[in-house]
Amino acid sequence: MVCLGNICRSPLAEGILRTKANKLNLNWQVDSAGTADYHVGKPPHILSQKVALENGIHIGAHKCRQFNKNDMLLFDKIYVMDTNNYLEVKEIAGKLWNENKVKLILSELYLNENKNVPDPWYGDEKDYYAVYELLDKACDAVITSLNK
Numbered sequence: 671m672v673c674l675g676n677i678c679r680s681p682l683a684e685g686i687l688r689t690k691a692n693k694l695n696l697n698w699q700v701d702s703a704g705t706a707d708y709h710v711g712k713p714p715h716i717l718s719q720k721v722a723l724e725n726g727i728h729i730g731a732h733k734c735r736q737f738n739k740n741d742m743l744l745f746d747k748i749y750v751m752d753t754n755n756y757l758e759v760k761e762i763a764g765k766l767w768n769e770n771k772v773k774l775i776l777s778e779l780y781l782n783e784n785k786n787v788p789d790p791w792y793g794d795e796k797d798y799y800a801v802y803e804l805l806d807k808a809c810d811a812v813i814t815s816l817n818k
């Protein structure tokens with residue numbers, strides 16, 4: 671799961687998908703990263719932690735990290751939150767770029783619409799709840815898509 675800061679959206683997506691995968695006994699390794707290095711080593715945003723915890727998901731132990739080109743090899747699927755993240759991942763991956771692995775997460779819900787998960791960084795609490803709702807539905811669609 672990749673966003674810009676690895677502070678708001680992608681740690682939430684990571685926690686939601688891991689929780690759903692574990693409930694289904696899927697042996698998946700789920701991780702998240704940001705395309706930027708602004709917050710490396712920091713925990714997720716307090717409001718991302720709050721909305722996750724209200725849904726029984728603890729994400730406070732995550733430490734922000736930056737996406738690196740080796741992730742392109744390590745992971746079978748890389749979900750990005752928005753089209754900027756997609757372009758940044760492509761840039762960082764360089765020669766290791768594999769188009770088949772990288773997808774906008776909302777494409778699993780809304781095929782061919784290029785929809786972005788809105789960045790709540792400059793928003794307020796309601797924006798974090800809206801992101802949670804979107805990611806919860808998107809992660810159900812990810813499970814349906816990958817667990818075939």
Ligand code: 4NP
Binds near residue numbers: 680
């Ligand atoms: P995220 O949100 O990409 O969902 O983690 C952001 C976090 C931090 C910044 C921007 C977006 N920032 O500019 O520091």
